[in-house]
Amino acid sequence: MPRYIDVDGLFDITVTVFAECGYRATTTQAIARRAGVNEVTLFRRYGNKATLINSALTHALANSPFARVVATDDIRGDLLALVTAYAETVQKYGGAVVTLAVEVPRNPELGTAMAALMPNLHNAAQVIETHQTQGQLAPGDPYQKLVMLLGPLMAAGLWSRTGAEALASQLDFGALVAAFLDGHRAPEDRR
Secondary structure, three states, rough: OOOOHHHHHHHHHHHHHHHHHHHHHOOOOHHHHHHOOOOOHHHHHHHHHHHHHHHHHHHHOOOOHHOOOOOOOOOHHHHHHHHHHHHHHHHHHHHHHHHHHHOOOOOHHHHHHHHHHHHHHHHHHHHHHHHOOOOOOOEEEEEEEHHHHHHHHHHHHHHOOOOOOHHHHHHHHHHHHHHHHHHHOOOHHHO
């Protein structure tokens, strides 16, 4: 077993195992085996399974493309960046986030990871709010507008988890942003 632990790799494996197995069936033994580390090392570093999973999910979400979107002066570009970053994040971590949402009510010890989702949502809503403040988007709750923008991707993601054809890969992000802007652009007199 290696002395050095690739923490990024360990966290990726932890997130993958959690997404595949759920909380109860995820074992530190399975994570250690896939990561090529000693299980005792995991316990020394993280203390328990919940702390390891919380740490891995928090790290993954904080470093996801969706966490890094920033507002610029280009509303169309920013909304396209939001949609693209959301899709990339869901592609990589969507299974883990869905598993987390299902598991938290039964396993409150995973609350730290659930809380890690909130900065991403706040950041994305801030991009919307910035464009509202600049008079480029109509006023309203920026979180609600974010859900309206990402709703088609969310629905496609849910369908794909049922085994249905992967609809998200067929969505035209540019057309999605254009349709959103058609319905949510600020009135001309606000500009």
